[in-house]
Amino acid sequence: MNANLRAIWKRAVQTARLSCGVPDYDVYVKHLREHHPERPVPSYKEFFRERQIARYKGTGGRCC
Amino acid sequence: MHTAVAKPSPAGKILWAVIAIIGAWCLGVVALRRGEPINAIWVVAAAIAVFLIGYRFYGKFINDNVLRMDPSRATPAVLRNDGLDYVPTDKWVVFGHHFAAIAGAGPLVGPVLAAQMGYLPGTIWILFGVVFAGAVQDFMILGLSLRRDGRSLGNMLRDELGPVAGVVAMFGVLVLMMIVLAVLALVVVKALTHSPWGTFTVACTIPIALLMGIYLRWVRPGRILEVSIIGLVLLLASIWFGSHVSVSPTLAPLFNFDAKALAWLLIAYGFCASVLPVWLLLAPRDYLSTFLKIGTILLLALAIFLAAPTLQMPAVTKFIDGTGPVFQGNLFPFLFITIACGAVSGWHSIIASGTTPKLLASEGEARMVGYGGMLMEAFVAIMALIAAASLHPGVYFAMNSPSALIGTTAQQAATTISEWGFVVTPDELLNTAKNIGETSILSRAGGAPTLAVGMAQLLHGIIPGEGMMAFWYHYAILFEALFILTTVDAGTRVGRFMIQEIAGLVYKPLQHTESWTGNLLATAICVGLWGYFLYQGAVDPLGGINTLWPLFGIANQMLAAVALMLATVVTVKLKRERYVLVPGIPAIWLVVCTLTAGWQKLSGPISFSAAAQKYAQAAADGKLLAPAKDAAEMQRIITNNYVDAALTGIFILLILTMLGFTLNAILKAWRINHPTAHEEPYVALGSVPIQ
Numbered sequence: 001m002n003a004n005l006r007a008i009w010k011r012a013v014q015t016a017r018l019s020c021g022v023p024d025y026d027v028y029v030k031h032l033r034e035h036h037p038e039r040p041v042p043s044y045k046e047f048f049r050e051r052q053i054a055r056y057k058g059t060g061g062r063c064c
Numbered sequence: 065m066h067t068a069v070a071k072p073s074p075a076g077k078i079l080w081a082v083i084a085i086i087g088a089w090c091l092g093v094v095a096l097r098r099g100e101p102i103n104a105i106w107v108v109a110a111a112i113a114v115f116l117i118g119y120r121f122y123g124k125f126i127n128d129n130v131l132r133m134d135p136s137r138a139t140p141a142v143l144r145n146d147g148l149d150y151v152p153t154d155k156w157v158v159f160g161h162h163f164a165a166i167a168g169a170g171p172l173v174g175p176v177l178a179a180q181m182g183y184l185p186g187t188i189w190i191l192f193g194v195v196f197a198g199a200v201q202d203f204m205i206l207g208l209s210l211r212r213d214g215r216s217l218g219n220m221l222r223d224e225l226g227p228v229a230g231v232v233a234m235f236g237v238l239v240l241m242m243i244v245l246a247v248l249a250l251v252v253v254k255a256l257t258h259s260p261w262g263t264f265t266v267a268c269t270i271p272i273a274l275l276m277g278i279y280l281r282w283v284r285p286g287r288i289l290e291v292s293i294i295g296l297v298l299l300l301a302s303i304w305f306g307s308h309v310s311v312s313p314t315l316a317p318l319f320n321f322d323a324k325a326l327a328w329l330l331i332a333y334g335f336c337a338s339v340l341p342v343w344l345l346l347a348p349r350d351y352l353s354t355f356l357k358i359g360t361i362l363l364l365a366l367a368i369f370l371a372a373p374t375l376q377m378p379a380v381t382k383f384i385d386g387t388g389p390v391f392q393g394n395l396f397p398f399l400f401i402t403i404a405c406g407a408v409s410g411w412h413s414i415i416a417s418g419t420t421p422k423l424l425a426s427e428g429e430a431r432m433v434g435y436g437g438m439l440m441e442a443f444v445a446i447m448a449l450i451a452a453a454s455l456h457p458g459v460y461f462a463m464n465s466p467s468a469l470i471g472t473t474a475q476q477a478a479t480t481i482s483e484w485g486f487v488v489t490p491d492e493l494l495n496t497a498k499n500i501g502e503t504s505i506l507s508r509a510g511g512a513p514t515l516a517v518g519m520a521q522l523l524h525g526i527i528p529g530e531g532m533m534a535f536w537y538h539y540a541i542l543f544e545a546l547f548i549l550t551t552v553d554a555g556t557r558v559g560r561f562m563i564q565e566i567a568g569l570v571y572k573p574l575q576h577t578e579s580w581t582g583n584l585l586a587t588a589i590c591v592g593l594w595g596y597f598l599y600q601g602a603v604d605p606l607g608g609i610n611t612l613w614p615l616f617g618i619a620n621q622m623l624a625a626v627a628l629m630l631a632t633v634v635t636v637k638l639k640r641e642r643y644v645l646v647p648g649i650p651a652i653w654l655v656v657c658t659l660t661a662g663w664q665k666l667s668g669p670i671s672f673s674a675a676a677q678k679y680a681q682a683a684a685d686g687k688l689l690a691p692a693k694d695a696a697e698m699q700r701i702i703t704n705n706y707v708d709a710a711l712t713g714i715f716i717l718l719i720l721t722m723l724g725f726t727l728n729a730i731l732k733a734w735r736i737n738h739p740t741a742h743e744e745p746y747v748a749l750g751s752v753p754i755q
Contacts (some may be wrong), residue, residue: 014153015160015287018225018423019358020288020351022150031147048286051148055350056342056557057577 021055022048080120085111090678091191095184096380101374104450107187108368112445115439118195123435126200130635130643131207133511135428138216138747140421150214152425155432162420164204164354166412167361169548170405170620171441173511175449178402179460180390182380183453187446193400193407194442197650201624204631205413205433209421210430211743217417217627223742224633229725233626236718238562239413239711240619242590244411246597247616248548249334250608251510253326253598255541260319261310261501263326265538266545267319268302269349270333276348288351290492295352299546303538307501307531323602330552331595337549338556338587346553349463353547360543364447367522373454381457382485389465389484389559390509392670393612398658401617406445408650410623426749448511451518458488458504459496460628463514466607467507468690477506501534503603509609512548543703552594559590600704605675605691614665615708618658622719625654629726637733637741644730655723662716666709676705 007023026042032041042050072080090110093102127133144150153161178186209215212223218237222230256263275298276291284290309315321329337345386394391402405411416434424430448631452460461481462470470477474490474497481488497505500520505513520536561577563586568575574582601608633642665671682689683698691697733740 004219011154011157015157016355017288018153018157018161019164020347020352022286023148024153024613028147031145031151045285052343052347054148056346056554057561 022051078206080117083113083116087117094187101376102379104368104373104375104454107183107375107446107450110187111191111443114191114195115443118199118372119431119436119439120655122195123199123203123431126203126435126564126646127431130640130646131204131430132640133207133210133430134746135426137427138749138752139210139424141423141429142423142749142752143747144213144422145468149419150422152160153423155425155429158420158429159433159437161423162415162433163440164358165415165419166409166437167357167441168405168551169251169512169544170409170411171445172448172515173251173542173613174403174406174617175445176452176511176514177390177464177609178399179270179377179452180381180388180464181384181395181399182378183375183449184379185384185395186403186449186562188585189399189403190407190442190445190449194438195687197624197628197653198406198408198412198442199435199438200647200650201408201410201631202412202416202438203431203628205627206416206421206424206430206434207427208631208634209235210424210427213744214421215417217413217630220417221626221630224630224637225722225725225729227607229722232718232721232725233623234562236619236623236626236715238559240410240616240623241559241562242557242593243597243616243619243711244553245334245559245594246601247609247612249327249330249552249594249598250601250612251512252545252548253323253330253602254508254510254607254609255512255516255545256321256326257508258320258504259310259502259537259541260316261306261534262541262545263319263321264309264315265299265302265306265542266549268306269299269352269542269546269549270345272298272302273345273349273352276352277344280348281343283675290734291348292351292355295348296356299352299356299542300539303535303542306538307534310501323608327595327599327602330517330549330598331591333549333558334552334595335591337553338560338591339584340721346550346557349546349550353543353550356543357547360540361444362735363523364444364451364519367519367526368447368450371525373450373522373524373525375450375453376455377453377457377460377613386670389461389469391613393614393661393664397664398614398617399660400653400657401614401621403445403623404620406442406448406623408624408654409441410620410625410627412441413623413627448515451515451522455514455521456488456492456496456516457486458482458492459517460514461486462488462493463507463517464509465503465507466605466610468607470506470603472506474504474506499533500537501531502537507607509607512541512544516544556587556590559593560586563589596707600707603691603697604702604704605689605701611672611708614661615711618661618665618712618715621654622660622715625651625658625719626722628654629722633726633729633733634741636730637739638743639733639737639739641734650734651726655719658719659716660711661677662719665712668718672705672709672712672748676702676709679705 027045029041032039087110090106093106094110129150141150141152175186208220212220218230218234221233230363272295276295384395458481462477470480474493476491478488500517516537519540520533522534524533564575564582576582601612604611628647631647632644632651635647667673679689679698679702692701
């Protein structure tokens with residue numbers, strides 16, 4: 001039950017962040033470790049700043 | 065056929081038969097009961113039944129036969145997984161993200177305006193429009209993009225219809241965006257005109273956002289949820305404090321503006337917001353508005369379910385004959401232009417070919433996100449329609465009719481509206497204004513204020529309390545203004561990049577988005593473009609919304625028609641001609657609606673040209689027509705109407721051009737006996753190599 005709730009919470013947070021243009025940090029770190037071990041792993045702060053700028057780079061979709 | 069469709073179980077068949085019977089019964093009540101008002105729950109139940117059946121049967125039919133979505137096929141997210149833009153993501157998370165991206169002010173405004181014809185025409189168009197047009201468009205564009213590396217609508221048009229078609233469509237998108245920004249900003253202007261309380265709370269969002277931006281940057285980087293809660297508390301405090309501002313003799317005048325002044329303030333604000341670094345103002349507002357939007361939609365749903373209001377607006381009013389005060393024009397085609405978002409919205413094709421296809425982990429989930437997401441948006445539109453129709457019709461018309469028709473005092477308005485057959489007393493109008501903490505409710509067209517009064521009455525019915533209605537009203541105004549202004553900021557930025565790209569074709573250095581000269585210049589052009597239409601709306605004789613909303617509707621439905629034409633071309637190119645009518649019929653319908661509406665706005669009694677001629681005639685006779693106060697203002701109104709007429713002409717040309725490209729591509733593809741669509745090759749999900 002507790003584990004279930006935690007999973008739901010995690011998903012809710014993930015959805016909320018993605019709706020603001022910030023993808024899952026853990027997934028990105030895992031991806032980097034697995035596929036690009038030579039690249040430095042950014043801190044959450046660096047990751048967040050990069051994504052924040054990327055979201056408003058244009059081409060962006062947002063509805064009326 | 066590549067997938068075997070499982071036969072439904074007997075229990076399943078019974079269940080769907082029951083849903084169908086309930087749906088038909090509710091629709092029957094909504095459509096046929098006359099003379100006595102019905103409860104909103106009938107509309108809600110009919111909508112849910114129609115959406116369930118549409119999703120289960122028509123959505124699945126498109127999934128299996130037209131798009132042939134294949135869960136065994138690797139999606140762009142899997143093939144190009146980079147952990148950032150392309151990430152295979154849980155389907156509920158993608159659904160939430162997609163819905164947050166497509167839901168905006170549009171579905172809340174259109175249905176409110178369309179309520180002048182009664183609740184029935186709008187309800188029917190939303191229910192059947194979404195099932196057969198809107199959701200089809202969103203789902204099919206998502207499906208096409210999934211098969212094309214998550215490419216954008218513009219790129220897909222270029223690939224399938226040729227480079228010229230791509231450029232024409234992108235030009236259309238830029239123009240549409242300017243109109244969207246102008247009309248949405250006008251909604252805010254209409255809501256805040258001479259409303260110190262509303263203006264104060266909306267102004268407060270700027271320092272609150274700056275504070276949030278600094279907090280996110282230095283105090284607790286990246287803690288979006290935390291900072292949004294802080295922001296929300298501050299916002300609620302500003303609404304509470306706003307009530308004191310509105311009665312203070314020293315503070316109230318500082319926040320009391322007329323429409324022209326507000327338009328200038330918004331133009332200046334839009335310029336600053338899109339030039340400043342995003343983390344300072346734009347991003348924090350965006351976070352706040354995203355959460356507030358979802359929260360308020362849930363609140364509206366809760367209010368409607370708990371309050372179960374009676375619809376006071378008649379099912380059909382006499383205004384279906386085109387004489388309505390809120391917008392001019394007959395039911396056909398103007399109902400289908402006025403309710404764009406909620407039934408079918410061209411903008412969604414940009415989202416459905418933007419971030420969403422880069423996140424889906426399986427093609428099997430596209431129906432839920434694409435088709436299902438749009439059904440959710442239609443539900444929001446239905447709720448907005450209910451909120452408007454549950455208002456006293458007299459109050460509704462007082463709020464949405466231009467002062468040129470109903471005058472500027474409660475006495476005049478009540479007399480005129482009662483003559484239309486919606487009996488209302490001046491006291492009722494004054495009391496409503498008093499209850500929501502405003503001095504006047506007259507001529508506040510644009511949807512936001514009407515929805516806010518509707519919501520305030522519903523919520524007040526559930527949680528009564530002295531002065532609470534005024535709080536709820538200003539809460540609703542604030543949240544709509546907040547997410548409209550976020551759209552304006554972000555849209556100005558996107559428009560700026562588009563303009564810089566175009567300017568770069570002429571003079572290369574202008575393309576550098578980092579360069580301050582290019583940046584400021586392109587931003588000024590972008591703000592100037594939508595600002596022109598906004599200001600024009602603020603000085604418009606019919607209040608602006610009456611003029612600009614049809615332009616927006618035509619442009620938005622034009623884009624939807626383009627997206628559906630693309631889907632039609634691809635269906636033929638894949639040699640699935642027998643399903644060509646699935647995207648083909650809504651495409652034809654939208655072409656017919658936009659061309660008819662465009663033509664009527666170009667020539668005839670309700671056209672921009674007729675309005676221009678009327679003012680030109682008066683000017684030649686040396687007369688002044690309201691709201692113009694001198695000859696220069698007369699001249700400006702004439703020019704504005706000619707600009708609108710020219711713009712309508714451009715839209716008509718654009719749609720005819722795209723129609724030509726489409727028919728040409730269809731004919732070519734029909735003759736060839738093998739598929740010619742530009743799909744990426746099939747890669748099995750299990751065979752994707754680790755990158």
